Amino acid sequence: MNLRELGEDRLLAKIAPGLPLNRSVIAGAGDDCALARFPGSDQLLVLKTDCVVEGVHFTRAAAASDVGWKAMARPLSDFAAASAVPKFALVTIIAPAVTQVAWLAGIYRGLTKAARCFDVAIVGGETSATRGPVCISVSVAGSVERERRVSRRGGKAGDELFVTGRLGGSRRGKHLRFVPRIAEARWLTKHFRVAAMMDLSDGLGADLPRLAQASRIGFEVDDSTIPRTRGCTVEQAISDGEDYELLFAIAPSESSELEAEWRRQFPKLPVTRIGRLVKSSGGVRQKLRTGYVHFE
Amino acid sequence: MNLRELGEDRLLAKIAPGLPLNRSVIAGAGDDCALARFPGSDQLLVLKTDCVVEGVHFTRAAAASDVGWKAMARPLSDFAAASAVPKFALVTIIAPAVTQVAWLAGIYRGLTKAARCFDVAIVGGETSATRGPVCISVSVAGSVERERRVSRRGGKAGDELFVTGRLGGSRRGKHLRFVPRIAEARWLTKHFRVAAMMDLSDGLGADLPRLAQASRIGFEVDDSTIPRTRGCTVEQAISDGEDYELLFAIAPSESSELEAEWRRQFPKLPVTRIGRLVKSSGGVRQKLRTGYVHFE
Numbered sequence: 040m041n042l043r044e045l046g047e048d049r050l051l052a053k054i055a056p057g058l059p060l061n062r063s064v065i066a067g068a069g070d071d072c073a074l075a076r077f078p079g080s081d082q083l084l085v086l087k088t089d090c091v092v093e094g095v096h097f098t099r100a101a102a103a104s105d106v107g108w109k110a111m112a113r114p115l116s117d118f119a120a121a122s123a124v125p126k127f128a129l130v131t132i133i134a135p136a137v138t139q140v141a142w143l144a145g146i147y148r149g150l151t152k153a154a155r156c157f158d159v160a161i162v163g164g165e166t167s168a169t170r171g172p173v174c175i176s177v178s179v180a181g182s183v184e185r186e187r188r189v190s191r192r193g194g195k196a197g198d199e200l201f202v203t204g205r206l207g208g209s210r211r212g213k214h215l216r217f218v219p220r221i222a223e224a225r226w227l228t229k230h231f232r233v234a235a236m237m238d239l240s241d242g243l244g245a246d247l248p249r250l251a252q253a254s255r256i257g258f259e260v261d262d263s264t265i266p267r268t269r270g271c272t273v274e275q276a277i278s279d280g281e282d283y284e285l286l287f288a289i290a291p292s293e294s295s296e297l298e299a300e301w302r303r304q305f306p307k308l309p310v311t312r313i314g315r316l317v318k319s320s321g322g323v324r325q326k327l328r329t330g331y332v333h334f335e
Numbered sequence: 336m337n338l339r340e341l342g343e344d345r346l347l348a349k350i351a352p353g354l355p356l357n358r359s360v361i362a363g364a365g366d367d368c369a370l371a372r373f374p375g376s377d378q379l380l381v382l383k384t385d386c387v388v389e390g391v392h393f394t395r396a397a398a399a400s401d402v403g404w405k406a407m408a409r410p411l412s413d414f415a416a417a418s419a420v421p422k423f424a425l426v427t428i429i430a431p432a433v434t435q436v437a438w439l440a441g442i443y444r445g446l447t448k449a450a451r452c453f454d455v456a457i458v459g460g461e462t463s464a465t466r467g468p469v470c471i472s473v474s475v476a477g478s479v480e481r482e483r484r485v486s487r488r489g490g491k492a493g494d495e496l497f498v499t500g501r502l503g504g505s506r507r508g509k510h511l512r513f514v515p516r517i518a519e520a521r522w523l524t525k526h527f528r529v530a531a532m533m534d535l536s537d538g539l540g541a542d543l544p545r546l547a548q549a550s551r552i553g554f555e556v557d558d559s560t561i562p563r564t565r566g567c568t569v570e571q572a573i574s575d576g577e578d579y580e581l582l583f584a585i586a587p588s589e590s591s592e593l594e595a596e597w598r599r600q601f602p603k604l605p606v607t608r609i610g611r612l613v614k615s616s617g618g619v620r621q622k623l624r625t626g627y628v629h630f631e
Contacts, residue, residue, distance in 0.1 A: 042439065043432035047462050050436065054443050058457040059450045063422060066458075073458035075423055078478050080376035086476055088425040092463050126359060127371055129384040131472045133429065136339035140346065143338065147350050154355045161354040162362075162369035166343050167388050171467010176427045178384055178474035182374050 070190060071237060072121040074183070082182040085123040089114040093172035097215065103142045105215035107149020110175040113240075115157055115219035116283045120238040121190065122228040123183035125157055125221070130164035131176040138173065146175065157221055187228040189287075194235035194254030198288035198316045201297070204308055206243055207271030207279045214281035224285060226304055231297055236287040242280035243313075250286060257319025266311040288316055366486060367533060368417040370479070378478040381419040385410040389468035393511065399438045401511035403445020406471040409536075411453055411515035412579045416534040417486065418524040419479035421453055421517070426460035427472040434469065442471065453517055483524040485583075490531035490550030494584035494612045497593070500604055502539060503567030503575045510577035520581060522600060527593055532583040538576035539609075546582060553615025562607040584612055 042050065055068045065083060066074040073086040091097060091110045111128065118125040130150060134143065143166070154161050159179065203220055220238070227233050235254050239246050243265065251258045267276040289297060294312065301310045338346065351364045361379060362370040369382040387393060387406045407424065414421040426446060430439065439462070450457050455475065499516055516534070523529050531550050535542050539561065547554045563572040585593060590608065597606045 040436045041432065042430060042434045042436060042462070042464050045436050047464065050439065050462055054440070057443070057447065059447050059455065060458075061422065061454050061456040064456045064458055067456065068459045070459075073423065073425070075456070075458065077373050077376055077380070078378045080373055082374045084373070084380070084423070084476065086423055086425055086458060086474075088427055088460055088472075088474055090427050090429070090461065090463055090472075092429065092465055094465070095463065126357065127369065127380070127382055129369070129382055129474050131384055131386050131427075133386070133388065133467075133470050133472075134338060136337065138338045140336045140338060140341050140349075143346065144350070147353070151353065151355050158357050159355065160357040160360045160363065160371070162356075162360055162371065162382060163364045163366075164384055165386065166338070166346055167386055167391065167470070168338050168343065169388055169390070169468050169470065171429075171470075172465050174429050174463070174465065174467075174470065176384075176386075176429075176472045178382075178425050180380065180382055180476055 066190065071117045072123060074188060082184055083188060085118060085121060085181045085183050087114045087117045088176060088178040089117065090174055090176035092174045101215055103145025104149035104152065107146040108153045109215050110177050111150045111153035112217060112219050114177050114179040115153065115221060116238040118179065118181055119220045119224040119285060120236055121183060122187050122224045122233070122236065123181050124225070125159050125179045125181040127160050127162045127180045128154055129178045130161055132166045133169050133171070133174040134166065135170060136168040157219070189228060189233050189236040191235050191237045191250045191253035194250060194256050194288040194316045196256060196316055196318045197291060198234050199291050199294045199312055200258065200260065200286065200288055200314045200316065201310050201312055202239070202243070202266065202284055202286050203310050204282065204284040205266045205268045206239070206282045206284065207276035208268040209279055209281040217283040219283065220285045223305060223308065227287065230300065231289060231293050234288045234290065236285060239282040239284050239286055240280065242278050242282070243286065244277040245280070246286060251316065254316065257317045258314060259317050260314035264311060264313045266309055362486065367413045368419060370484060378480055379484060381414060381417060381477045381479050382474070383410045383413045384472060384474040385413065386470055386472035388470050397511055399441025400445035400448065402471070403442040404449045405511050406473050407446045407449035408513060408515050410473050410475040411449070411517060412534040414475060414477055415516045415520040415581060416532055417479060418483050418520045418529070418532065419477050420521070421455050421475045421477040423456050423458045423476045424450055425474045426457055428462045429465050429467070429470045430462065431466060432464040453515070485524060485529050485532040487531050487533045487546045487549035490546060490552050490584040490612045492552060492612055492614045493587060494530050495587050495590045495608055496554065496556065496582065496584055496610045496612065497606050497608055498535070498539070498562065498580055498582050499606050500578065500580040501562045501564045502535070502578045502580065503572035504564040505575055505577040513579040515579065516581045519601060519604065523583065526596065527585060527589050530584045530586065532581060535578040535580050535582050536576065538574050538578070539582065540573040542582060547612065550612065553613045554610060555613050556610035560607060560609050562605055
C-alpha cells in the first residue's frame, strides 16, 4: 500500500502511538501543539511544525511574499489555538535548483514580515535544492503559562461555542494573508476561563466535530448564526476551510461579559455565538449542514 | 539568477542579516545551533533543524531505517557540538504519493531508534505527499546550562586541537549509522573547559578552517597524526566528510589530563591530538593537504 492509498491522516494514526516520549512531554503528536516542561521554568515549552507545499497550499500564481507569510502564519495560528506565545522559528525551504533567487527572496520577505508582526525571531534553517515542488517547512518554539494553556479537550456540556471573524471564501485570497489570532487568544485566556479552543484550518464542518470528539461531547449549532464572509453561503462558511479563525467553548456564565468586553477590545473583529456543547451518548450522530459526522 | 547558480551557502549569507531577531536570542542563523533565553529558566533553549534529501544525503538503495536514523542523528550531532541536551523532535516527511507505506514505516523505525537512544521524544510533525524526491526534515529542541555551552568561536592561540574517533570513508556506510557524540560532549564540558567545538560534517579540511575563522585565529595540523578509518588515506580522512565526529580546542594545561581521563571513560573511542591553534595575521593562508583556505 502506498501513501496515497493510506492517506496522511491514517499514516499518522498508525505511527503516532509508537513514537518515543519522555517524562517532560505533556502533549505530543496529535495535539495542535506539543507541550513540554522546560528545566527550571514554571512555563511550558510549546512546539509546532507545519509545511506548505506548492500545488497543495499555494500555486506559482501567488505572490512569493504571500506564500512566505502563509508558511509562517500557519504554525502561529496553532500557537493561538493553544493560547501560547511564539518566539523562535526555524525555516527549511526545499526548492528546485532552477528557482529564481528573487522569488526565494520574496518568500523570505513574507516569512520575515509575519515573524516581525508577532516578535518571532527566525533563528535558523536551510535551503536545499531538489527536483521537486517547493516546500516550506516552519518549526516554531515558544512558551505558555501552565494555567493559560488551552486545548481541544476541555469542553463541557452547556459550554457556549464562539467563532472569531467570518467564515468561508478564504480561497479567494484570505488563505494567503490571514492574521493568526494570537492577540485575541492571549486576551481571552487572560480574562476568561476558556474551556476548549482550536483554530479552524479545515472548516467548521470538519473542525468542530474534532473539538467535540476531543472533549468527548456533542454539539448543537444553529447554522443561521454562523458569521459568513460577504458573498458566501452557509455551506461555504462550513466547508471551504482555511479560515484560521478561533473556535472556542466557554461557560454560559461568562459568555455575555465576553461579548461585551470583546466589542470594546477588538471593535473590528466580530466574535459570534454559534451554538453549544451538549451531552452525547455513544454512537450519536450530529448534523452540520455539510453532512453527518460520527462520534465515538 | 537561480538557486543553483547562487548556491545555498551564499543565499543564506545574503538572507541571514535581514532575519528578524528578538531580545531572547543569544545565537541565531549561522551558528551550529540557535540559543535563546527561556522565561524563568537558568538554562538556555537550544534549537536546530536539519533535513536529508533523497539523491543528496541518501539513495533509495539505503535501508529505510538507516535513512531515518541519519535524519534524526544529524541535528543531534549539532547538539553535541554545542554540548546541549536534545529533548524533543518534530518530524516532517515529504514524499511522493506512490511511496510505499512499509518504506515510510522503516523511516519512522530509524527515527524512533535514534530518538530513543538519546531520550528524545518525537512530539509532532506531518507527512505530505508531493511529486518530488523524499525529504525528511527534523527540528530538535533541548537545553544547555549557560556555563556549559560551547561554540566554534572561543578558540585561543595555543589551544590544542583534538578529534574523536577516526576520519574518512564515511560514505562506505558510517554516514548512515553514526552515533552523535552527545555523551562525549557532555562529559567533556562537565570536566574540562572546552574553548571551541564543532561536529565534522563536511570533513576536517573544510570544517577546521571554519572553527579557526569563527575564533579569528589560525591553526597548525600535523597530517600524520590525523586518526584514519582503516583503509583510508590522509586525503580521504581530510576530505571525505560526513564523519560526525567532534573537533575541539582545549588549553594545553588540560590536554594531558583529558587524554588520560578520556581513555578511562571511553575506552572504545579514541581521542587524538592533531595540532593547535596559532596566531594568524590578516590574510594569512594556511594549508591542509586538501588545499589552501583563505582567512579574513
